Amino acid sequence: MSERSTLDLAGVGAGPFNLSIAALADSRLPQLATRFFERRQALSWHPGLMLPDTHLQTGFLKDLVTAVAPDSRHSFLNYLVSHRRFYRFLNAELGSVSRAEFSDYLRWVGERLESVALGQGVREIELDAHGFRLRTDSGDYRARHLCLGTGKAPWMPEFATALRGPHCLHAAEIAHARRDFSGLRVVVVGGGQSGADVFLNALRGHWGQPRSLDWISRRRNFEPLDETAFTNEYFTPGYTSAFHGLSRAVREREVAAQKLASDGITPAALQTLYRELYHRFDVLGEPRWARLLPHRSAVALKRQGTGLSLTTEHGLGGERERFDADVVIFATGFSSQLPACLAPLAERLPRDTHGELVLGPHFEVAWDGPAAHRLYAVNAGRHSHGIAEPQLSLMAWRSATILNHVAGREVFDLADSDGPVAWHPLAAHSDVVEQRWAQAI
Ligand SMILES: Cc1cc2nc3c(=O)[nH]c(=O)nc-3n(C[C@H](O)[C@H](O)[C@H](O)COP(=O)(O)OP(=O)(O)OC[C@H]3O[C@@H](n4cnc5c(N)ncnc54)[C@H](O)[C@@H]3O)c2cc1C
Incomplete structure (x- = not known):
């Protein structure tokens, strides 16, 4: 094995979800040693379904970075300005961005990031006394933490x-x-x-x-x-964080009931x-x-x-x-699968009733391994974090949540104001609510 210095975070796959982590790390944590291994020679977004007249289901401001780092050079707006088509984009009054344009935006970001290693599939991941060891198409690497972003099959x-x-x-x-x-x-x-x-x-x-x-x-x-305003409240950090705290049975029921929201x-x-x-x-x-x-x-x-x-x-x-x-x-959808490269660690990874990895609040995977080495997973939390998790809507927030956890400090300020909807019983806070009313009248 050719020894290289240990990465703080290695990403497996550079689809939009890990690319968002790469872009935010570049913008706010340049000192973090990261590398995102992507087996494709060039970034392309679901190329097998790149058909004419297909569009994003998500607004373009929910890009790789804007929700948590609006000044990042990796924003969709910067992509438009850099390509000298900001005014024409506005004049076109697009209801939604085409998948082709969004895919090109992802390619543009990926090409500007040194941490994205194209044409370098990860073949095998093992754990030894020093942390994770990744066998890739371009040699072996060591990493303290991993983020699994290999998508669905x-x-x-x-x-x-x-x-x-x-x-x-x-x-x-x-x-x-x-x-x-x-x-x-x-x-x-x-x-x-x-x-x-x-x-x-x-x-x-x-x-x-x-x-x-x-x-x-x-x-x-x-x-x-269902793209209406109150349904879109499901796609907010506050809703998603609170969702993770519900019991498994309740989460299952809510995810099933919210099907048409995603x-x-x-x-x-x-x-x-x-x-x-x-x-x-x-x-x-x-x-x-x-x-x-x-x-x-x-x-x-x-x-x-x-x-x-x-x-x-x-x-x-x-x-x-x-x-x-x-x-x-x-056109029957996609399912989660543990990537073959993780086979050596499979025994250490408990699964839920859907056969999926068990995720903590910071998207860290529950595992039987040393606490000093963490495995994170993106696009793996529909049942733990709700319907927004496999979607683009909250990817920048999720990436920032993961990076805060990796860094061990609040690099990104993720505080959000309360929304208009009280999703949870007021009972626990009823004293406070009554006091407020008493003061108000
Ligand atoms: C056609 C389509 C359209 C969608 N449109 C929307 C939308 O409009 N809005 C929305 O919110 N959501 C949408 N989604 C859902 C979701 O946002 C996307 O699926 C998104 O691409 C998920 O990103 P990802 O990074 O998890 O996975 P992927 O995009 O699948 O990327 C995974 C990457 O990992 C790489 N990889 C896999 N294994 C390895 C390995 N061993 N080593 C190295 N690299 C590896 C793959 O080559 C791939 O590039 C859509 C999904 C599909 C299928």
Whole structure:
């Protein structure tokens, strides 16, 4: 092993979440020795789903740094100014930034950070008497602390995995190859944002003109992301910190109830889609070769001659339907997986009932290891910190929380004012509340 000096913090992966930590460390903690290992040769944000007319679900001010370090050189606004398009960006009055522009912003930040090491996958992580030892594509490194930011893996129902290939694929890989759906029967499974993005592009002939196009969703309807003000209170530091203190059963229940606050389709995308359908099938009078089929769960897939046959079960009466297809695209989301490089430490990492790592309030992973060496994880806390955790909204705040913890002092001031909503019972504070009232009247 070529000995190098010990890093204070090593990041595994440089997707937006670890990149945010790298950018904030560069802005406020330059003395911290950090290195973020990214296996891709160039930073790109979910390139397999980089389709035309796809947009961020999150406002651009919730970038890598602004929420906690608005003067950082790594802000989206600085990206716009540096690219000399600040005024045109404003004049365009974009409802939301395109994924392509956001991905380019991430690339720009990554390229300016010396701590981001591209083309350097982490193969294995071990612990010895001196701390973590990382075996990477460019040699071995030592680190006091680690931050795991390897993202999630595309998830498909088990019945489909054996047939996986060019005709049975996950949406996350659709843009990885040239595809021609001309004259084919295409079925999209999954009623979230990725399903909508794939369906809209297939409808517009992005991969050629299909013979038929069916969009199957288990949900009751093609349901909108709830972007209203009080729902957006879930995406605040105060709500997220308090959420972590709830019991596991309550957290589970709340996360399930808040599904559409993070997993719906943006109202803008739904409107675009509806207008496209109206124009083609109602105004232009094309025969209805595209169908929307909600309330159906895909339950089986088998090969049928040269094609595929998908079986669904209806959510109202349990009726089974069969859809013959040449191509089936599963927009069925992502799941957490412990990256292979952590296998040597797997025994030391307890999991929750979802098989996920157990996170403390500072996103530190519970583990059976020396307290002097901590493992942090990002994009791993939907059940511990709530629905905001896998989203971009709070990434700068989470990064600052982690960096404060690593530094052992308050480098970032994370105090926030009270919001308008009292989420928790007032009983514990009722004396105080009553006193205030008494003084007020
Ligand atoms: C298509 C899509 C659109 C989304 N849009 C939004 C949105 O608009 N708003 C929102 O709030 N959320 C959105 N999300 C959710 C979330 O914000 C993103 O998934 C985000 O990319 C998560 O960031 P990450 O850094 O955890 O993971 P990723 O972006 O997946 O990055 C992980 C990185 O780790 C690298 N890596 C993996 N293993 C290793 C290894 N062993 N060694 C080195 N590198 C490794 C990978 O190459 C990758 O670059 C979206 C998700 C998807 C899939």
